Amino acid sequence: MEPERVCADGQSLQRRISGAPATCDIVLPVYNEAANLDELYRQVTAVMAEAGLRYRLLFVDDGSTDATAAVLEELAMRDERVRFLSFTRNFGHQVALTAGLEHADADCVITMDGDLQHPPHLIPELLGRWKDGYSVVLTVREDNRSAPWLKRATSRGFYGVINRVSGLTLTPGSADFRLLDRAVVDALRQCGERTKFLRGLINWAGFRSTSVPYQPSQRFQGKSKYSVGKMAAFAWDGVTAFSALPLRLAFFVGLVISLCSFTYGLYAVAARIFWNASVIPGWASITISVLFLGGLQLIFIGLLGEYLARVFDEVKGRPIYFIKRKVL
Numbered sequence: 001m002e003p004e005r006v007c008a009d010g011q012s013l014q015r016r017i018s019g020a021p022a023t024c025d026i027v028l029p030v031y032n033e034a035a036n037l038d039e040l041y042r043q044v045t046a047v048m049a050e051a052g053l054r055y056r057l058l059f060v061d062d063g064s065t066d067a068t069a070a071v072l073e074e075l076a077m078r079d080e081r082v083r084f085l086s087f088t089r090n091f092g093h094q095v096a097l098t099a100g101l102e103h104a105d106a107d108c109v110i111t112m113d114g115d116l117q118h119p120p121h122l123i124p125e126l127l128g129r130w131k132d133g134y135s136v137v138l139t140v141r142e143d144n145r146s147a148p149w150l151k152r153a154t155s156r157g158f159y160g161v162i163n164r165v166s167g168l169t170l171t172p173g174s175a176d177f178r179l180l181d182r183a184v185v186d187a188l189r190q191c192g193e194r195t196k197f198l199r200g201l202i203n204w205a206g207f208r209s210t211s212v213p214y215q216p217s218q219r220f221q222g223k224s225k226y227s228v229g230k231m232a233a234f235a236w237d238g239v240t241a242f243s244a245l246p247l248r249l250a251f252f253v254g255l256v257i258s259l260c261s262f263t264y265g266l267y268a269v270a271a272r273i274f275w276n277a278s279v280i281p282g283w284a285s286i287t288i289s290v291l292f293l294g295g296l297q298l299i300f301i302g303l304l305g306e307y308l309a310r311v312f313d314e315v316k317g318r319p320i321y322f323i324k325r326k327v328l
Helices: 013-018 034-048 068-078 093-103 120-131 149-166 182-189 198-205 228-242 245-274 284-316
Strands: 023-030 054-061 082-087 108-111 136-141 174-181 209-214 323-327
Touching: 023 034, 023 093, 034 054, 034 068, 034 120, 054 068, 054 093, 068 082, 068 323, 082 093, 093 108, 093 174, 093 182, 093 198, 108 120, 108 182, 120 136, 120 174, 120 209, 174 182, 174 198, 182 198, 245 284
Parallel strands: 023 054, 023 108, 054 082, 136 209
Antiparallel strands: 082 323, 108 174, 136 174
16 A cells, blocks of 8 residues: 655645545553543534544553542543553553554644643644644643742753753743654654653754643642652753753863862972971861772763663663554
8 A cells, every 4th residue: 555645834735635524643641540531522522523524532541549540441442442452550641652652643733731721622622733744732831829829930940951951942841741643652652761751852853833822730549749859840841851961060160179179289299399387287188089080980970871871772772662452
């Protein structure tokens, strides 16, 4: 069979010629969200009923320990447009998104969380921007004063740092609620790294994009599964995936300290020869210097170890997830 040709904006040329309606896969990674699934299904299907295109809901159960898998089974039996994957254990949110993108085969793919903080009523606007020719339609959280000030400050700091060190231009407040054209999804599939920072990869790929502002809704039921530790790890993955600046910074800091030490050594020798003076009269200065430089060395060795561990993780070549149950 002749491979399907693709337009410049990524949509199927054969589909456009035939006049067939566009298709959309909505990828929803969920982890212990059993209490939210019925309401999520109700709201999304109500919105999509008016969208005028064929669609399916592709849930990715990220190793839930509650009744999430059972609820998904029931939804899939009730509605053939509901499909799902169930992992053998919790592999993480970004891995769940990656699995959803790997199993999506529609003309466009929308990714959104399963807690209803990403408002389904925004989906028609995302589809409208896609039909206008945009390959990537991002959503950007407007400044939410109800969120803790620390979370808002760390979010701004993260985007400021990663934009400076990586060469990317990520929009502050951008979320995993987005629409991707088929061409973008295919491009992401070609990125073979195990630790995928999807927000960075989508920006790095360079497809035509636009953004839609939104106010996050309140979580429908339950508590957030994204702890402070997971957010910090996510931020660190973003920095190390797109920048070697921390390694270069370690080199330059070491160079500056070496130059300072060499200069101080020359001063000590000159003071002893010309003024017969002891620059270091006691042990305190020596102890502080040794402890400072030793601590700095351990930090930089740990930094090198972090990058080396990521290389080791990549070369092992293990699958990034295992599927226990699949209904597609």
